[in-house]
Amino acid sequence: MKVSDLNPAQLQQRLQEAGLRIRTGPFVTRVHTSLAAAAEGIGLLYADYPLAEDEDFADFHIRLALPDGLRRWLRPQVLFLYDGTRTFKPLPVDQAFPMFEWGMNWCVSSHAHSYLIIHAAVLEKHGHAVILPAPPGSGKSTLCAALSQRGWRLLSDELALIRVADGCVIPLPRPISLKNASIDIMRHYAPDAVFSRKVSDTMKGTVAHMQAPADSVARASEWARPGWVIFPRYEAGADTHLTALPKAHAFMRAADNAFNYSLLGERGFASLAGLIEASSCHDFVYSKLDEAIDVFNNLRPAALLP
Amino acid sequence: MIAPPLLLQALRYPEQLGSLGLADWDILIRQARKANLLASLHARLQECGLRKTLPAQPREHLDWAHALAERHRLAVHQEVTLIQQALAATGVPVILLKGAAYVMAQLPNARGRLFSDIDILVPKERLDEVEAALMLHGWAASHHDAYDQRYYRTWMHELPPMQHIRRMTVIDVHHAIVPETAAVHPDPAKLRAAACPITGQVSLLTLAPADMVLHSAVHLLHDGELENGLRDLVDLDALLRHFGDEPAFWLRLTERAEALDLTRPLFYALRYTSMMLHTSIPPDTLAQAARLGQPGNAMLALMDALFLRALLPEHASCRDMLSGISRKMLYVRANWLRMPPLLLARHLFHKACISPKSAD
Amino acid sequence: MKWQAISPQSLHMRAWGEEVVVYDARTGDTHLLALAAARILAAIGHSPANVSSLAQTLTDLLPDQNSQEQAHEQIEAMLAELAGISLITPAKP
Numbered sequence: 001m002k003v004s005d006l007n008p009a010q011l012q013q014r015l016q017e018a019g020l021r022i023r024t025g026p027f028v029t030r031v032h033t034s035l036a037a038a039a040e041g042i043g044l045l046y047a048d049y050p051l052a053e054d055e056d057f058a059d060f061h062i063r064l065a066l067p068d069g070l071r072r073w074l075r076p077q078v079l080f081l082y083d084g085t086r087t088f089k090p091l092p093v094d095q096a097f098p099m100f101e102w103g104m105n106w107c108v109s110s111h112a113h114s115y116l117i118i119h120a121a122v123l124e125k126h127g128h129a130v131i132l133p134a135p136p137g138s139g140k141s142t143l144c145a146a147l148s149q150r151g152w153r154l155l156s157d158e159l160a161l162i163r164v165a166d167g168c169v170i171p172l173p174r175p176i177s178l179k180n181a182s183i184d185i186m187r188h189y190a191p192d193a194v195f196s197r198k199v200s201d202t203m204k205g206t207v208a209h210m211q212a213p214a215d216s217v218a219r220a221s222e223w224a225r226p227g228w229v230i231f232p233r234y235e236a237g238a239d240t241h242l243t244a245l246p247k248a249h250a251f252m253r254a255a256d257n258a259f260n261y262s263l264l265g266e267r268g269f270a271s272l273a274g275l276i277e278a279s280s281c282h283d284f285v286y287s288k289l290d291e292a293i294d295v296f297n298n299l300r301p302a303a304l305l306p
Numbered sequence: 307m308i309a310p311p312l313l314l315q316a317l318r319y320p321e322q323l324g325s326l327g328l329a330d331w332d333i334l335i336r337q338a339r340k341a342n343l344l345a346s347l348h349a350r351l352q353e354c355g356l357r358k359t360l361p362a363q364p365r366e367h368l369d370w371a372h373a374l375a376e377r378h379r380l381a382v383h384q385e386v387t388l389i390q391q392a393l394a395a396t397g398v399p400v401i402l403l404k405g406a407a408y409v410m411a412q413l414p415n416a417r418g419r420l421f422s423d424i425d426i427l428v429p430k431e432r433l434d435e436v437e438a439a440l441m442l443h444g445w446a447a448s449h450h451d452a453y454d455q456r457y458y459r460t461w462m463h464e465l466p467p468m469q470h471i472r473r474m475t476v477i478d479v480h481h482a483i484v485p486e487t488a489a490v491h492p493d494p495a496k497l498r499a500a501a502c503p504i505t506g507q508v509s510l511l512t513l514a515p516a517d518m519v520l521h522s523a524v525h526l527l528h529d530g531e532l533e534n535g536l537r538d539l540v541d542l543d544a545l546l547r548h549f550g551d552e553p554a555f556w557l558r559l560t561e562r563a564e565a566l567d568l569t570r571p572l573f574y575a576l577r578y579t580s581m582m583l584h585t586s587i588p589p590d591t592l593a594q595a596a597r598l599g600q601p602g603n604a605m606l607a608l609m610d611a612l613f614l615r616a617l618l619p620e621h622a623s624c625r626d627m628l629s630g631i632s633r634k635m636l637y638v639r640a641n642w643l644r645m646p647p648l649l650l651a652r653h654l655f656h657k658a659c660i661s662p663k664s665a666d
Numbered sequence: 667m668k669w670q671a672i673s674p675q676s677l678h679m680r681a682w683g684e685e686v687v688v689y690d691a692r693t694g695d696t697h698l699l700a701l702a703a704a705r706i707l708a709a710i711g712h713s714p715a716n717v718s719s720l721a722q723t724l725t726d727l728l729p730d731q732n733s734q735e736q737a738h739e740q741i742e743a744m745l746a747e748l749a750g751i752s753l754i755t756p757a758k759p
Binding site for chain 2 (some may be wrong): 028061264
């Protein structure tokens with residue numbers, strides 16, 4: 001059963017009472033909220049996601065709630081509660097859905113230490129994963145969104161999960177977050193895709209989320225092998241350029257972009273070394289999306305090269 | 307009183323968790339995480355061989371907590387080594403306290419523990435030397451407010467916490483295990499005289515086993531913040547089980563409690579570990595501890611009501627109406643134990659008005 | 667003067683081309699070293715050594731036109747750096 005099988009009234013009731021249990025990749029999250037802004041975003045962008053109704057165990061327990069006191073009414077705020085504990089500063093209630101998304105990311109990156117978690121977009125084609133680590137402002141999300149619309153299966157737009165036990169790249173497909181100019185770029189690029197409404201004045205500017213393609217959600221249990229680690233950089237007017245990156249450098253930069261590399265200690269080192277060893281590593285500069293897509297579509301896994 | 311939460315049952319009898327259903331695992335994992343005991347639960351399940359047999363999802367969560375605790379253990383090792391190097395030239399004997407002691411002495415309760423500060427005990431007359439040596443090696447004083455400085459140096463039993471400027475780690479340098487202003491006065495010289503070297507570690511010491519237990523008892527009952535109350539009780543339980551294997555330990559425990567003026571904390575520690583965690587304590591020892599340290603009936607009833615609630619995990623599934631009030635009363639009580647009432651009022655008032663960022 | 671690795675059994679290395687990443691399990695630090703520096707580290711991790719004996723193990727890595735003096739200078743510089751990141755220390759006589 002999927003989220004879309006619930007009508008709005010049923011969805012609202014679940015969210016307010018027993019909680020809505022959604023499966024995203026390897027995780028089950030139980031969500032409680034009575035906020036319309038959050039319910040609306042969840043109903044729209046999580047339509048294709050399986051409900052975990054019969055699951056007795058949830059990995060994360062989240063509530064989006066109004067605070068007690070003045071800020072419930074006056075310029076109302078929303079709180080993110082992780083199993084009853086306030087984990088972040090309150091945000092304006094208008095930002096309830098982005099807060100939900102950021103909170104969901106936090107749940108995984110703060111806890112799931114059976115994975116090496118790299119702050120990166122990750123997509124798959126022919127069984128091989130391309131990992132795009134990037135600090136904010138690198139244009140990774142736009143590139144990720146575009147690739148997901150042109151034949152690449154989305155594994156995640158924010159969190160690359162490398163399973164420590166075996167090195168597999170594990171999907172966690174969720175709505176793709178876009179900011180400012182990228183929102184309209186992607187609306188134009190993918191006119192049939194589903195978008196949440198824009199939310200302005202967040203700490204990241206104006207944000208919106210694009211629904212993950214149904215195929216990527218349906219195939220969320222299909223893991224991928226490492227293929228490429230590519231550091232993207234958007235530069236207005238630049239020529240599209242893919243250059244080889246020495247692996248030791250790729251290692252250090254990927255470690256810099258990982259949430260729990262240091263926490264995992266020796267196993268983190270071994271996991272990342274395994275990933276880099278098995279991947280073709282590059283720097284990538286681009287300004288035109290179509291050219292970027294072409295470069296990616298011409299990638300061949302190192303294992304298959306003559 | 308409400309039925310013992312799942313977490314208490316799990317800590318008492320981890321070997322019974324093999325048959326727990328997933329809905330109960332969901333609650334248990336969350337109670338344990340809230341009480342900072344998830345990694346300890348992993349350690350207990352590993353010890354009794356059950357970890358491999360658990361359902362995949364709860365096992366994942368236990369493994370996640372274990373990964374974090376292991377990293378902490380590594381960090382403590384490193385930090386203690388650097389502290390040792392910083393203080394080597396002073397020749398001051400350094401006694402490790404609490405978590406750092408458990409890790410370096412490889413005691414069972416080191417597994418699954420998370421750490422914030424490193425605590426050491428040094429002679430009061432060497433404090434200045436120690437402070438200077440630490441500053442030379444990159445630790446800086448915190449709490450620059452003159453009142454806070456005086457609070458720590460005059461009334462408490464420690465220097466203001468020092469933070470390393472590069473590593474951001476914190477060290478608490480104690481000269482006694484109980485504040486100067488408290489009603490009881492365990493003699494630090496006696497503690498230092500009985501301190502034991504750590505095998506394989508040059509110039510590092512821990513308190514003697516009975517003293518380590520008594521320090522843990524004092525900490526549990528005199529510390530203002532009870533968030534880690536159950537965690538501290540689990541520590542006590544682990545220490546008692548480890549040292550209690552040796553029959554002579556129990557007699558030594560009550561003797562030392564008398565010698566160090568800590569008979570009341572010992573009474574409570576043995577009472578609450580046996581009541582909440584079913585720690586097995588020789589009846590003779592319980593009787594002797596009661597003879598030496600049991601309070602009057604009215605006080606005992608009150609303390610039972612307060613502690614047995616406040617020591618429960620602070621999770622929604624463990625609350626009853628009184629729990630919040632219990633916690634608050636114990637906070638006031640703990641401060642009362644540490645400072646005479648007049649000073650306490652002044653301290654809390656000062657804190658409220660002048661240092662809002664360190665609000666309780 | 668001989669040098670020794672502080673904790674050779676804690677070191678994990680992976681080499682790609684001319685560069686090596688090193689993880690020190692004792693401190694949790696990760697370092698990026700040139701191949702020559704990594705080889706020095708591995709050598710003195712095996713047994714303490716001085717500059718002259720290290721120069722012999724590195725002949726294939728140091729340019730041919732270097733005089734022995736230049737080679738020793740380069741090795742001294744690398745030793746200083748390795749000491750600076752707490753991987754090595756002067757060996758006790």
